[in-house]
Amino acid sequence: AQKITQTQPGMFVQEKEAVTLDCTYDTSDQSYGLFWYKQPSSGEMIFLIYQGSYDEQNATEGRYSLNFQKARKSANLVISASQLGDSAMYFCAMREGLGNYQLIWGAGTKLIIKP
Amino acid sequence: DTGVSQNPRHKITKRGQNVTFRCDPISEHNRLYWYRQTLGQGPEFLTYFQNEAQLEKSRLLSDRFSAERPKGSFSTLEIQRTEQGDSAMYLCASSLSGSVTDTQYFGPGTRLTVL
Numbered sequence: 249a250q251k252i253t254q255t256q257p258g259m260f261v262q263e264k265e266a267v268t269l270d271c272t273y274d275t276s277d278q279s280y281g282l283f284w285y286k287q288p289s290s291g292e293m294i295f296l297i298y299q300g301s302y303d304e305q306n307a308t309e310g311r312y313s314l315n316f317q318k319a320r321k322s323a324n325l326v327i328s329a330s331q332l333g334d335s336a337m338y339f340c341a342m343r344e345g346l347g348n349y350q351l352i353w354g355a356g357t358k359l360i361i362k363p
Numbered sequence: 364d365t366g367v368s369q370n371p372r373h374k375i376t377k378r379g380q381n382v383t384f385r386c387d388p389i390s391e392h393n394r395l396y397w398y399r400q401t402l403g404q405g406p407e408f409l410t411y412f413q414n415e416a417q418l419e420k421s422r423l424l425s426d427r428f429s430a431e432r433p434k435g436s437f438s439t440l441e442i443q444r445t446e447q448g449d450s451a452m453y454l455c456a457s458s459l460s461g462s463v464t465d466t467q468y469f470g471p472g473t474r475l476t477v478l
Contacts, residue, residue: 252405281464291452293406293469300464339405343465349394349458350419351467353405 251275252340252354260360261330268315269325269357271340277301280344282323283351284314287337296338299323327359335361365389367470369455375476376445383441384473388457395438396467397430398454399423406454412438413460445477 253272261267273282284296299307299314307314315324327334337358341351368387376382388395393414398406409428411419414435424430427445432438442449452474456467 283466285469290471291474292471293454293456295466295468298464298466341405349411349465350396350408350421351398351406353407355403355405 250354251344251352252342254340254354254357256357257355258358258360260362262362263332264329266326266328267330267334267359269327269338269340269359270322271324271354272320272322273340273342274321275342275344277345279346280342282314282316283341283343284312284323284325285339285341286334287339287356289336293339297325330361332361332363335359367455367457367468369453369470369473371473372471373474373476375478377478378445378447380445381441381443382445382475383439384453384455384475385437385439386455386457386470387437388455389459389468392457392459392468393435394458394460394465394467395432396456396458397438397440398456400452400454400472401450409440442475445475447477450475450477 280301282299286294297309297312299316311328313326337356339356340354370385395412397409400406412432427443430440452472454472456469458467
């Protein structure tokens, strides 16, 4: 079974609109962390936002926010006021359990912002 | 504060040759990770170091792959007798143990093409 599922292979969004990228996860651990990264065509993986399993508030970082629904095991990334520079691949990743350090990744969503 | 650096950025080699990649982590980070990413996929974990100790290796890391971090600073990843299936982006990341999120920060990657 997939540990991280990103159901949207690609998305087109008009500039300045908000966009939600979906991520569902599967773990039996109580302690885990969820990450979102952006990968432009240049290839570098850029950290965007983190949500811990015990965090009661949804994480926010500038234009990025995370809609964390623990019971549904979803951690959707919301980008407000999208910009042309937001066009990239977006990956959801999970670090599960205590003492685990590797990240488990989804297949990614390709986001294209239209002018 | 310089980020993670990787060299070379691109490597083209013939099947059967050996290649070595270098990763320099963020200076105060004691954890270092290697991932492999093929086109259209999320990264796959290869190995992890804490200081100079290699603490975890994926079964993806066959006998032809070896990684070192001799002084707990930079790391090298060597692939012996390269095969066409080794063609991928090799990503290095680093993190600081004891930080709240232990977020992994990535370098620009080394793109390997095996002819």
